[in-house]
Amino acid sequence: MTTANSIGTDTPMAIPKLDYTPQMSPEPELTPTEQREKPNYLNWQYGLLSWVLTVDHKRIGLMYLVSVSIFFMFGAIAAGLVRTNLIMPTGAILELDQYNKAFTAHGTIMLFLFLIPVIPGVLGNFLVPMMVGAKDMAFPKLNLMSYYVWAAGALFFVWQLTVGGLDTGWTLYPPYSSKYSHTNVLYAGLGIFITGFSSILTAINIIATVHKMRCPGMTWGRLPLFVWAMYATSVIQILATPVLAVTVVMLAVEKIFGVGIYDPTIGGDPILFQHMFWFYSHPAVYIMILPGMGVINEVLTCFSRKNIFGYKAVAWSSVGIAVVGFLVWGHHMFLAGQGYFLGQVFALLTMLVAVPSAIKVFNWTATLYGGSITFQAPMIFAIGFIILFTIGGVTGLFLGSMGTDIHLHDTYFVIAHFHYTMVGGMMFAWQAGLHFWWPKMTGKMYSDFWSRLAAVVMLVGFALTFLPQFVAGYMGMPRRYPNYPPEFQIYNVLSTAAAYLQGIGFAMPAFYLIGSLFFGKPAGNNPFRATGLEWQTSSPPGPHNFESLPQVYFGPYEYSVPDGLKILNDGSTNGVHSNGSANTDKGAAHGS
């Protein structure tokens, strides 16, 4: 990456004015009418069957998009019930068990049916094959199966939540879940078990795609960081998800056959469940956040017109998080009765796993240095991500330090912390990614004004929702309390008020994005003048992504030399990534 080459910064070049016309067109310019008639993955086949039986990764990605959006809405409604109930110290609208079902529904739906599948399912599916220059996933049929397994498990799970419900919290701790809860623990567990298979299958597919489907010139060092992040995520999914499955199966075995595994009255140990649960669920938070970090790399570089600062540091910090992230699960259990020295090891490793996240934040910030930054919606979301994820990250240090965790454990401080990482981090990254690639997926550009406004509303609403919860948590307010001492009311009212604002923010994209499908301007192939391979084809892409096999000459983020290859190729109009019959030997010296 740092090898000297002829592309210096000393080539002054007018930056083309940002507009929504294609910047680099591998094919002759088409009029909008011709563009519409050109076959793309959306219009080359029609009919319901062409969607439900499709093996096209892009269509499957869109199916995920619709599904996870619906589940997000369910989870958001549950969150609305929870927050509204907390306006009053005695509970405003819900009975005690209704509240317990509401927060469990919020937690489980958001985690298992939204945060885990959203970026791998939608953006991973849609973009990984295109980013590596492939026609499709390595196993297209497996990809479709993975969607249906996930959809079946998810629908079954949501059905169980609506008939009878689940009141164990997403953590499902026995013996409460195994013996004392009167809700659908077994069937809900089965739903989670099924969706787990989908995670594993998608992960296998992505790993195989990255290994085997890269186009000529796409070396590991030239992979976009989003692909690196998806790769690291997939490795975690394959290693961790089976443990969750085993945990749930053991819970079922105990419940059905009375084998003492977790229940101390028949010889089990409830702490065993916690070890196994967190062995999955801690890496699971990295399953959720790593793809988001990948998106941020793509967005920040594009809108600041910069190379990523420290490509290797960012890529390897993902791998570091993935590896060390497996060894920190016990920091959820400092007070649960696990051994003191075991706790110390987990605390130390927790501090170590915080370092790669810090490295990423510094690298992202440094990426902006010397840039030429524009502030469209994806960039505002990405900056929001840095702001919120920083708070989420540093507040994790309070919880990773064993001494302070005693007081803060199981309080609203924890709630605020993980919402800052999961929503402030992941949700903002998802919005950044959705807004960034929406023109590529649909071929339409959404409203610039409304999208920027939505980003700001979400940012303000989110920050104000969870800041008071840090205070309430430090004051001692326990989590999962429908009723609480009146001195905490002020924090809860502030939090709920901001949550409504945040809700408005999250609802806005549904309107202007769907509106853009009907009224949006044609986006052109590359509206943001991004360098990734996915931008070098038409929007929406054709059924097979690329007209001809792409050839890669450079690392992914050569924004500061917009016409770099032009210099090399003596007047070729191709961009940094070149399509088709570009001269292959000229770019060989350049790369990561």
Added chain:
Amino acid sequence: MFASLDTSGFLPPQASEFAVQSDMLFYYITAVCILGSAVVYGLLAYCCFMFARKEGVPSKRILGSTKLEFLWTSIPLVFFLSFFVWGVRLYDIAINPPPEAHEREYFVVGKQWMWKIQHPTGQREINELHLPIDTAVKISGTSEDVIHDFGVPAFRSKFDVVPGRITSAWYKPNKEGTYHLFCDQYCGQGHSQMVGKIHVLSQENYQAWLDGSYRIREGKNPVDGSPSWEGRKLFFKLQCVNCHNKESESRAPSLEAIYKTKRAIQGGTTIMATDDYLRNSIRNPMLHIRDGWKPIMPAYTRSQVTEEELLNVISYIKSLRPGDLPSRTESTPAPVGAKTQDTQAPAGGN
């Protein structure tokens, strides 16, 4: 159910030495984190303003810097490790009670959805714990059903109460007052009702409380296991409550707050209500008849109430304050359900 307790601003009360130590680390981490975040936000703001797109100014091609990477790997690492070391030291204090605490071990049993607590001296409480000030005490607990967590924010203390295990914590309260007790581990429908109070009392009040003669609130029963509590049970068993109750004073005088007061007796004199007077009034009521009352109090012989029992009854009478006398139909409620003592209906007891 929840009474609002004294709180000052954004800080929970610090009611033990450990709370102060815990907050020190909290403030240290807070300071470092605010500083670190300020650096990130400062750079972010600087870059966003300075490098906003200007016509004709291209972006610079910067690929990274090993020096900077080293810098922002090592500096956070050093701080993070300091959090770790300090955190372990603090945790070490939290889990290792001083030797004298082992001699004062309180037992806690959590069950859906209440805390049952027993003092080393035998007294029992539900959802409340009275502690002496400046005394290190150890709290050991287990659960009858699911996992609970015995959390006292004012002491910055918390430990999971796990079925099939005994776990413990220790406190050395250093500030009198009443503090929250929360169940911090989700335990089902009544999780948020599984709350209580920690009362930190002066040494004298704590001793008086153990005897049953000191109570924090009006109308509250003497603590289970104290002489007064035994006396209260006898008060019902021996049917004293039929005449001495809060509903009527037609047959018998009130017994509230009479200890060490002068009582007018027939014959135009007064007599100090001492222990001896109280004992005589039960064993041999005809000795002194209260002025204005008929001599209908039966004498309780040794076959009806032993001397030990009598001491308990006297202890109970001594502990009665205005409003404490039970009603005739009252019985001690079975401690079921999630209600704390604050919320029980007046007819329900206490």
